[in-house]
Amino acid sequence: MSERIDGAGLLEEGARLLDQGGGAVWAEGPVWVPQLRAVRFSDIPNNRILQWTQADDRISVYAEDVEFTNGRTLGLSGEVVQCSHGHRRVEVDRGGEVSSLVERWDGHRFNSPNDVVVKSDGSVWFTDPSYGIKKAAEGHPGDLEYGDHWVFRFDPATGEVDPVVIDVEMPNGLAFSPDESLLYVSDTAVELPTGEPNPLGGHCIHVYDVQDGRRCKNGRIFKAIEPGLPDGFRVDEHGNVWTSALDGVHVYSPAGRRIGFLPTPAKVGNLCFGGDDGRTLFVLATTSLHSIRTTVRDAAHVVRIP
Numbered sequence: 628m629s630e631r632i633d634g635a636g637l638l639e640e641g642a643r644l645l646d647q648g649g650g651a652v653w654a655e656g657p658v659w660v661p662q663l664r665a666v667r668f669s670d671i672p673n674n675r676i677l678q679w680t681q682a683d684d685r686i687s688v689y690a691e692d693v694e695f696t697n698g699r700t701l702g703l704s705g706e707v708v709q710c711s712h713g714h715r716r717v718e719v720d721r722g723g724e725v726s727s728l729v730e731r732w733d734g735h736r737f738n739s740p741n742d743v744v745v746k747s748d749g750s751v752w753f754t755d756p757s758y759g760i761k762k763a764a765e766g767h768p769g770d771l772e773y774g775d776h777w778v779f780r781f782d783p784a785t786g787e788v789d790p791v792v793i794d795v796e797m798p799n800g801l802a803f804s805p806d807e808s809l810l811y812v813s814d815t816a817v818e819l820p821t822g823e824p825n826p827l828g829g830h831c832i833h834v835y836d837v838q839d840g841r842r843c844k845n846g847r848i849f850k851a852i853e854p855g856l857p858d859g860f861r862v863d864e865h866g867n868v869w870t871s872a873l874d875g876v877h878v879y880s881p882a883g884r885r886i887g888f889l890p891t892p893a894k895v896g897n898l899c900f901g902g903d904d905g906r907t908l909f910v911l912a913t914t915s916l917h918s919i920r921t922t923v924r925d926a927a928h929v930v931r932i933p
């Protein structure tokens with residue numbers, strides 16, 4: 628295992644990576660649920676949702692037969708907003724009651740929404756690659772109804788659904804900068820549909836300027852992530868990007884300089900900040916949940932958790 632790098636004091640002094648347990652085949656989509664003091668996450672191939680509760684330090688099954696949920700986040704009222712490969716939609720879980728938020732654009736069903744963020748204005752932004760309709764273990768076989776893989780913005784206030792990023796081959800993780808002037812989107816397509824290599828490398832985090840709070844312009848590569856793929860990532864309150872990779876969690880400054888590296892025992896799918904003060908990083912490394920104390924919180928913390 629490579630050595631930890633923490634030149635910017637991102638980790639609490641003496642912090643250790645704790646193994647909180649596992650049992651997943653492929654763990655994804657973590658969110659800290661403050662009301663429950665718990666981390667909820669997807670075990671996609673097992674088609675279930677697991678939950679680690681801080682009070683008893685245990686992982687239990689939160690729900691089964693969940694139509695292959697993937698990424699999740701908190702809505703403005705503390706509800707859990709999550710992606711469903713099987714339902715091809717973004718849905719909301721309010722205390723165990725699950726209902727659809729958005730399922731179609733221009734009459735077409737989505738492919739298999741993968742990851743989601745809620746902006747401070749309440750709009751719901753999500754990526755729509757095709758893993759859930761192309762990989763048998765992660766959903767149900769299906770076609771690309773609108774013929775591509777985009778990032779969408781859904782406005783619950785008006786019902787509007789708009790594509791906001793259309794030039795990433797396989798959009799996967801996404802997150803806003805602290806002032807929401809930037810949107811980061813990862814591309815995890817190693818190949819194009821033609822079988823040719825993705826000219827942009829397929830393992831990059833892209834960044835866009837957000838205009839009028841609702842349009843993405845001026846897309847460029849923020850960083851190529853090596854080794855592995857930037858499946859899921861989060862941005863902290865200082866604008867640093869904490870991303871998954873094959874060998875652990877890599878942290879990049881807003882200027883794209885690598886300022887941190889946290890090695891993990893297995894490939895990382897996704898991560899989130901949480902805990903009572905928001906400064907614990909929770910990392911899903913393939914089968915297991917890990918945690919470590921940091922000195923920072925999620926960029927969205929101040930608007931999401933009262």
Ligand code: MG
Pocket residue numbers: 655697698741742799800858859
């Ligand atoms: Mg993902």
